[in-house]
Amino acid sequence: MKLCIIGFGAVGKGVSRVISMKKEILKEKYGLDISVVAVTDRSGAAINPDGLDTDLLIETKEKTGKISEYPEYGVTDVTGIHVLNQVDYDCLIEVTPTNIDDGEPAKSHILTAMNDGKDVVTSNKGPLSLCFSELIEAANSNNSIFKYEASVGGAMPIINFAHETLAGNEISSVQGILNGTCNYILSRMANEGSPYGQTLNEAQELGIAETDPYQDVEGIDAACKIVILANSVLNMNVSLKDVQIEGISRITPESISLAKKEGFLIKLIGEASHNNLEVSPRLVREGSPFAVDGTLNVATLRTDLADDVTVAGKGAGSIETASAILSDIISIWKSSL
Amino acid sequence: MKLCIIGFGAVGKGVSRVISMKKEILKEKYGLDISVVAVTDRSGAAINPDGLDTDLLIETKEKTGKISEYPEYGVTDVTGIHVLNQVDYDCLIEVTPTNIDDGEPAKSHILTAMNDGKDVVTSNKGPLSLCFSELIEAANSNNSIFKYEASVGGAMPIINFAHETLAGNEISSVQGILNGTCNYILSRMANEGSPYGQTLNEAQELGIAETDPYQDVEGIDAACKIVILANSVLNMNVSLKDVQIEGISRITPESISLAKKEGFLIKLIGEASHNNLEVSPRLVREGSPFAVDGTLNVATLRTDLADDVTVAGKGAGSIETASAILSDIISIWKSSL
Structure with a gap:
């Protein structure tokens, strides 16, 4: 399963860390082999079709503040949309900051991925609280799976629970x-x-x-x-x-x-x-x-x-929120089997 | 999905009531058509391969105290094991009273069903707290699905949650x-x-x-x-x-x-x-x-x-416990699709 992580703040880093921690167990327990093929932040992106090193992603971001400084595979002058249009991936992890005015840029990221038939997991409350039905329709008409447990209450698992x-x-x-x-x-x-x-x-x-x-x-x-x-x-x-x-x-x-x-x-x-x-x-x-x-x-x-x-x-916390995102990823993987 | 309900006290009646309430919705929402083909209590059983009337089951039990008084299809002189050996069903609902000395008769009911390759849902703490691994092994070796959410905390859904x-x-x-x-x-x-x-x-x-x-x-x-x-x-x-x-x-x-x-x-x-x-x-x-x-x-x-x-x-209550049993039934149905 190839992931594209758009946004690399606390939640994005949490996702990267959780994948580092759980990579082997996920393979063993679910037969799920996760690889992160692209990550973006405001500085640009790190892109490698063969998979990026999740520890090195965090280290690069923490040392330099810029994901574009990722050794060898870092690029500047690209946006999330560029990356989604150019990279081969299975599932978008949309974790940019919440914007409650127009939900952007998350809304465009999510719709771009769905229109391409990709699955989407997000923690972003903006588009979900502004244009929920538009997103659900786009997901349904493109056969895209859309999961957003992390958007409500971090590690309190309420949506999948219901x-x-x-x-x-x-x-x-x-x-x-x-x-x-x-x-x-x-x-x-x-x-x-x-x-x-x-x-x-x-x-x-x-x-x-x-x-x-x-x-x-x-x-x-x-x-x-x-x-x-x-x-x-x-x-x-x-x-x-x-x-x-x-x-x-x-x-x-x-x-x-x-x-x-x-x-x-x-x-x-x-x-x-x-x-x-x-x-x-x-x-x-x-x-x-x-x-x-x-x-x-x-x-x-x-x-x-x-x-x-x-x-x-x-209700919050980098690893706790990433835990909800991971459970969504596993659920998408299971339903693809 | 043909159910055999063994035990018809508060929980068994709750299951019957919940099936009455949800029959149409389950068909619509999950394509799940539940029919109760046999119910037993101490007095005997009610058996109909074409399905018993869940409202009439409750009415009979409440009026007479005996499920064997069920019009036309009531029988005496049969035990749970007899019924399980004779009736064609898909899933056993084991809801006899908990016995923490040897787990019987629930243990024998569950093992009989599993050895026949049937799925099992139970609320019975006896066999689960006395011989858990034996039951899990029997389920695994017979490809039988075994669910027991209702055995802990009634309507507090902890096991499937975990x-x-x-x-x-x-x-x-x-x-x-x-x-x-x-x-x-x-x-x-x-x-x-x-x-x-x-x-x-x-x-x-x-x-x-x-x-x-x-x-x-x-x-x-x-x-x-x-x-x-x-x-x-x-x-x-x-x-x-x-x-x-x-x-x-x-x-x-x-x-x-x-x-x-x-x-x-x-x-x-x-x-x-x-x-x-x-x-x-x-x-x-x-x-x-x-x-x-x-x-x-x-x-x-x-x-x-x-x-x-x-x-x-x-933690208790007839309908609340039956709710946990219903969620197990739905989960078995989903995994059979």
């Missing part, structure tokens, strides 16, 4: 804590009684919140995930503009301690159902599966047979 | 709250400060604890599940006698309130790893995924890539 593990169940809603940064800030505010601004600053110093925290703390990131879950798990046809969004920046330590006295916590909850698409701070009972601390993501699926089923896992 | 959704990950341990009765008793003791004996009595009055609560409160039921998880998820080869077991009957309200002051809860935790097979009361931090109330089951898988991943769901 589709495969809960087969036979009808799922009527998804609710969850879908942003680790917000959950970290709210947990610390609850445990320490500290105000929002100060807690955000501390989270930024620890690298848990980004320098520009807007999309996280205002609920945009969670809303993107709600859109993806609504479309993929509930078979809806919605986009980001359909979600009612309220973030956590106006929550006070006083409201948190008031809730606590009554046995409740305040959490940023995303909800997708056929009646409601919403991200907002809500009261959660202590002792419920949503009463988790820290950067964890949690989601509950309401089903007709199994009742409520909950999954929780790390 | 095998399919987390593909690519190596799992090093499983920890969990695997007995809903114990978790209910401990939660009420924590919330109300009530002593163990009184809380158990109340749970019995509510039908949450059984009249003979021994296997639940002394940790045997959880230990059976730990054995099944160790064998199936961690590829170990162990049985019930290998588990160190301590139940909850000696826990006092005082120890619970002492723990609470320090921010901890007391939960009955099962653990399976290559170094440890244990069921015992442990301290669990508030805000952790194990800090759940009520009859919920929760399990955390420690993985090499995805870090800790947790699933939670109803």
